[in-house]
Amino acid sequence: MGSIVWHVILLTGLAQLPPVEVETLQSETHKGSVVRLTDKGMTIKVGDGGDTRDVELPLVNVLEVRFQTPPSVPAPVTGSVVTLADGTKLQCTQLATTGAALKLDTVSFGELTVPLAAVAHVRLKPPTTRMNEAWSAILGREFKQDALVVLKKNETGDSLDHLTGVIGELNDKQLGFLLDGDEIAVNREKVYGWIYRRRGPAPKNGIGQVQVDGGDVLQFDSVAWDGSQFTAKLVAGPQVVVPVEKLRSIDLSRGKVQYLSRLDPREVKYETLFQVLFPKLVKEDVFLFPYRRDTNLDGGPISLGGKAYSRGLALHSRTTLRYRIGGDYRRFHAVAGIDDRLRGVGGYVYLVVRGDGKVLFDAELRDGDSPRPLDVDVTDIRDLEILCDFCKGTELSDLLDIGDHLDLAEARVVK
Numbered sequence: 001m002g003s004i005v006w007h008v009i010l011l012t013g014l015a016q017l018p019p020v021e022v023e024t025l026q027s028e029t030h031k032g033s034v035v036r037l038t039d040k041g042m043t044i045k046v047g048d049g050g051d052t053r054d055v056e057l058p059l060v061n062v063l064e065v066r067f068q069t070p071p072s073v074p075a076p077v078t079g080s081v082v083t084l085a086d087g088t089k090l091q092c093t094q095l096a097t098t099g100a101a102l103k104l105d106t107v108s109f110g111e112l113t114v115p116l117a118a119v120a121h122v123r124l125k126p127p128t129t130r131m132n133e134a135w136s137a138i139l140g141r142e143f144k145q146d147a148l149v150v151l152k153k154n155e156t157g158d159s160l161d162h163l164t165g166v167i168g169e170l171n172d173k174q175l176g177f178l179l180d181g182d183e184i185a186v187n188r189e190k191v192y193g194w195i196y197r198r199r200g201p202a203p204k205n206g207i208g209q210v211q212v213d214g215g216d217v218l219q220f221d222s223v224a225w226d227g228s229q230f231t232a233k234l235v236a237g238p239q240v241v242v243p244v245e246k247l248r249s250i251d252l253s254r255g256k257v258q259y260l261s262r263l264d265p266r267e268v269k270y271e272t273l274f275q276v277l278f279p280k281l282v283k284e285d286v287f288l289f290p291y292r293r294d295t296n297l298d299g300g301p302i303s304l305g306g307k308a309y310s311r312g313l314a315l316h317s318r319t320t321l322r323y324r325i326g327g328d329y330r331r332f333h334a335v336a337g338i339d340d341r342l343r344g345v346g347g348y349v350y351l352v353v354r355g356d357g358k359v360l361f362d363a364e365l366r367d368g369d370s371p372r373p374l375d376v377d378v379t380d381i382r383d384l385e386i387l388c389d390f391c392k393g394t395e396l397s398d399l400l401d402i403g404d405h406l407d408l409a410e411a412r413v414v415k
Helices: 129-139 273-277
Strands: 020-024 029-037 041-048 051-058 062-067 080-084 089-098 101-106 110-115 119-123 146-152 159-170 174-179 182-187 191-195 208-212 217-225 230-234 239-241 247-251 257-259 267-270 302-304 307-309 312-316 319-324 331-338 348-355 358-366 372-377 383-390 405-414
Touching (some): 020 041, 129 159, 129 191, 302 405, 307 405, 312 319, 312 383, 331 348, 348 372, 358 372, 383 405
Antiparallel strands (some): 020 029, 020 062, 029 041, 029 217, 041 051, 062 247, 089 101, 101 110, 119 191, 146 159, 146 191, 159 174, 208 217, 208 247, 217 230, 267 319, 302 307, 312 405, 319 383, 331 372, 331 405, 348 383
16 A cells, blocks of 8 residues: 655643543443553553552453543534545545645644555545535445546536546646546536545555544554553554544454444344244234344333443344354353333343354343343354244243343454
């Protein structure tokens, strides 16, 4: 991808990181201040007053670092947005191309120069709701050449159109474009953006990304905090100094964990109680509670044992979900139980976790039981199946599915 030369305006004086909330692979949360951060691990000072202690966390066990300072009210995007092939996103007030480089004046990092080989696409005009939809639709297409996206004005409002060819140089007045072998100069005011056709191998994956106040995103190989300066070594190679007051989060979950609520099941199967009790009489029935992602079955927050969870699955008996995990993960983790909202109603389910058809875990879960942590070995498992079944009781009162609202909080597979 070539090298990137970053010109960064360094902060003067000492800086201090805002308080953080750190989430780990083990579903632990630590709140405090960052003492040290390297590519190996981080030290968090937790506690209040004189009752404080340092918590050492290997970076391989950290999923996310969230900075607790309330974000500033972002100014509307009035300039351009440059997106690199690795997912880095930069807001710019000015940009121009020369030779094989794109020169930028960024909102958060000052002036920098990016090789064109590192750029995926450029949106020259500020976004609007209507244009966002049209731009996203064009980005989703496959092109055999570069795509020039132009702004068209008509009686019903602005719209976007595109031409394919070869993108040339951009200056403050025009953009060069090679169309069917002819070089043309396109008025810059008519250019909405452009997309470079993918050339060469895909960029390598970093270990995570830094989210910056205002919407910038930096994909990185390592990050560090030495007590006065926050730096990120980008996937593309350079080391960038990030203004600490603009830090929003550091996401380190890439490659370590996959939340099932972020995956689409390969198969979803529902069966009602009447279909099970009277299979010959009831061929199809209306299932009132399709499974949900990141909420309980009523659309509220997942809650188990008085604790709310932002991620997870909610299932009703009888629901079967099958996921393709491809043998890439070692453990399946979750916290299982009947949702707090249904406490006292009498929920009673039979949970079965299978891997490639083999039962890996099964248990009855009742209303009133303490939440049950799951840690299941899924090494070399290709297909993971989760069944929320009716309970194994034989009495009709046991079979009734009233209150069978199962939560699998933080359901995830881990490498």
